C-alpha cells in the first residue's frame with residue numbers, strides 16, 4: 001500500500017488544521033464547559049456553508065458533490081483515504097465539533113451506497129448550496145436493537161399513499177437538526193435481515209417527532225437524539241434504491257447497512273486516533289518542557305511511555321488507512337474495517353489514559369483538557385459497532401466454518 005497525498009488533499013488538511021485551531025477546538029471546549037451543543041444558528045456554521053465545505057465534506061463521511069457511482073456500483077469514488085485523514089485531523093482539534101458540522105454526515109453513505117442516481121442527486125445536491133447550513137442523519141439504533149441491528153422493529157407498510165413508518169429510533173446524531181434522516185425499518189420482523197429497507201424521511205414529515213436529546217458524557221458539541229415515527233407517510237421515491245434494489249437476491253437493506261459500516265468504521269476509528277494524538281502531544285509537550293531536566297529516571301520512564309503511545313497511534317492509523325485504501329480500490333474491506341474499529345478505540349483510550357497519567361495534576365489546564373479527551377474518546381468504542389461486535393466479525397473471518 002502506497003499512500004501519497006496529492007496537493008489538493010494536503011491543502012485540505014492544512015486548511016482543516018487552521019479551522020481546527022481557530023474554531024473546532026475552542027467551540028468544543030465551550031460546549032464541554034456549558035454542556036450544550038453548538039446552536040444551529042452559530043455563525044461558524046454559516047461560514048462552513050459559505051466556504052463550500054458542506055459539499056466537500058470536512059465533517060461528512062462522503063463527498064456529496066459527485067453523484068456518480070463507480071463502475072462496480074460502489075460509491076467511494078476514491079475518497080475513503082481522504083475521509084480517514086480528514087476525520088483524524090478534525091478530531092485532533094475536536095471530534096464533537098467535527099461531527100456537528102453541517103453536511104450529510106452519516107446519512108451520506110447509505111444514500112451514496114444504496115440510492116439510485118436520482119436519489120443521490122436529489123438528497124445530496126442540497127449540500128452544494130452555500131447560503132445556509134444543512135444537516136442530514138442516519139438512524140438504525142432502536143431501544144431494543146443496538147448491536148444486533150437485525151432486530152430492528154420499526155415497521156414499514158406499503159399503502160396507496162406511500163410507505164407508512166411506525167417505530168422509535170434512538171442515538172441518532174444530528175437528526176434533531178437534519179433536513180432528512182435515513183431510517184432503517186422492516187417490512188416484516190419475521191423476515192429478519194431480508195426484511196430491512198432504508199427510507200429517507202424528510203424534515204417536517206407529519207408523524208416524525210424528535211422525542212429526546214441525549215445527555216452525553218463527552219462530545220457535547222453535537223446533538224444525539226431519539227425520535228418517534230407515528231403513521232409517518234413517506235413517498236415511494238424515498239425508498240433508497242427503489243424496490244428493485246431489494247428484490248435482487250444478492251442485495252438487502254441489511255447488506256446495504258453493512259456496506260455503509262465498511263465505509264464508516266475506518267473513519268470513526270480514525271477519529272479515535274485524532275483524539276488520542278491530541279492527548280499524546282499534550283503529554284509530549286509536558287515531558288519536554290515541564291519535567292525537571294535533572295529527573296533522569298522519570299524522564300526515561302516517560303520517554304518509554306511516549307514511544308509505546310506513538311507506536312499504538314501509528315498502528316491504529318495504518319489499520320484505518322488500509323481499510324479505506326481497500327475500499328478506494330473497490331476491494332472487499334469488511335474484515336479490515338472491523339479490525340481497524342476493533343483496535344483503534346481501545347488503543348486511543350489507552351493513549352489518552354497514559355497521557356493523563358504522565359501529566360497528572362501538575363499542570364491544571366492540561367489535566368482538565370485531558371479529562372475532556374478521556375470523556376470524548378469513550379464514544380468511539382460504541383458508535384458504528386462496539387469492540388465486542390468487531391471481535392465477532394474478525395473472528396468469523398479468521399475461523400470460517
Ligand SMILES: Cc1cc2nc3c(=O)[nH]c(=O)nc-3n(C[C@H](O)[C@H](O)[C@H](O)COP(=O)(O)OP(=O)(O)OC[C@H]3O[C@@H](n4cnc5c(N)ncnc54)[C@H](O)[C@@H]3O)c2cc1C
Pocket residue numbers: 106138139140141145146147148170171172173174216224379382383384385386387388389392
Ligand atoms: C454518541 C453516540 C452517537 C451515536 N450515533 C448514532 C447514529 O447516528 N445513528 C445510529 O443509528 N446509532 C447511533 N449510535 C448508537 C450506536 O450505534 C449503538 O449505541 C451501538 O450500536 C451499541 O448499541 P447499544 O447501545 O444498544 O448497546 P447494546 O447492543 O445493548 O450492547 C451493550 C453491550 O453488550 C455488548 N454486546 C451486545 N451484543 C453482544 C454480542 N452478541 N456479543 C458480545 N457482546 C455483545 C456490546 O458490545 C456492549 O458492550 C450512537 C451512539 C452513541 C453513544
